[in-house]
Amino acid sequence: MSFENKMVAIINKEVDIGVAMNAVAHASIAMGGRVGTDALQIAQYKDASDNLWPISAIPYIILRGKSSEIRKAITQAKEQNVQQITFLETMTGGGYIEQMDRTALLPEEPLVYFAAVLFGPWDAVSQITKKLSLYK
Template sequence: MSTLPDETQKRFIAVLTKKMDLGRTLNVLGHLSVGLSDQLKESEACYVDYQDMDDGVHPHLSHYSIIPLFHYPFIVLKADNSNKLRKMREEAINRDIKFTDFTSTMIEGGSIEQQQRTKQTKEADLEYLGVCLFGGTETLREFTKKFCLYK
C-alpha cells in the first residue's frame, strides 16, 4: 500500500445557492463534482478502491482516514444568491485555485444548446447556481468561511 497524503492539507468545497429545489441542487452538485475532478492531476487528489469480503471492488472514492475523519473533505455550503457565488468564483480566479461553476444557462437542453446560451450571456448577467473548489484548506477557508453548511 502506498503512502497516503496528509488529510488536513487540501479539501473540496462546493457552495450552492439555496434557491434551488433538492433535485436541481443534487444535479448541479453532480456536474460540479465531475467537472472539478476532471481538472485534477493524479498528484493533486487521492482516490482509493475499496474491496469487500467477496472481492467486489468499490472503485475510486476519495481517500479518507479515521483521524481526523476525512482525507480531503468535501464540504457543501450554501450561498444566499448568485452574486456571492460570483465573488467567490472571482476570488478563485485571482488566487489560481481550481474550480468549476454552474449557471442557469446550463440547465435546459443539451450541452451544445447550453454552451450557445452561455456564450450569448454577459458574465454579469449569468445566474450562478454553484461553484466547486479544490485547494489548500487554509486558503479556501479565507474566503469561504462566511458561508454556512448546507443542511
C-alpha cells in the first residue's frame, strides 16, 4: 500500500533514551493535534473479544541525527511547507511556564534540538530525511 503522506521523528543521538522518548512523545502529540485524526488515518483494529485498538495506519519512521542535522531538517521542512514540530533542550526541567520563559530568552542559533517530527508529502519528507540513519 502506498501513502500520500509520511511521518518521521528525528531524535538527537546524543540525548539519553528517557529524554528522547519524552521529546518524541511531546512532539508527536503536538503533531497529532495539528494535523488531526483524518490525516493520520486512524484505523480501528479489533480483536476477537471486540476490543478496539485505534492506531495510525501511516508508517512512522524513527531516525537519529545530531542537533545540527535536526535543525537543517526543520529549516528544509519550513522551506517546503512540510508540517514540523520541534522539541528543544529548553523544553525540559521545571514546569512549562519556566520552559517557555527559558526558550524566549534565546535566539534560534544556540538552541539544542532534542527531537523533531515531520509530516507531509511522502517524497518531500523522504528527500529531507534521506541522509539520516534509522534509530536503533
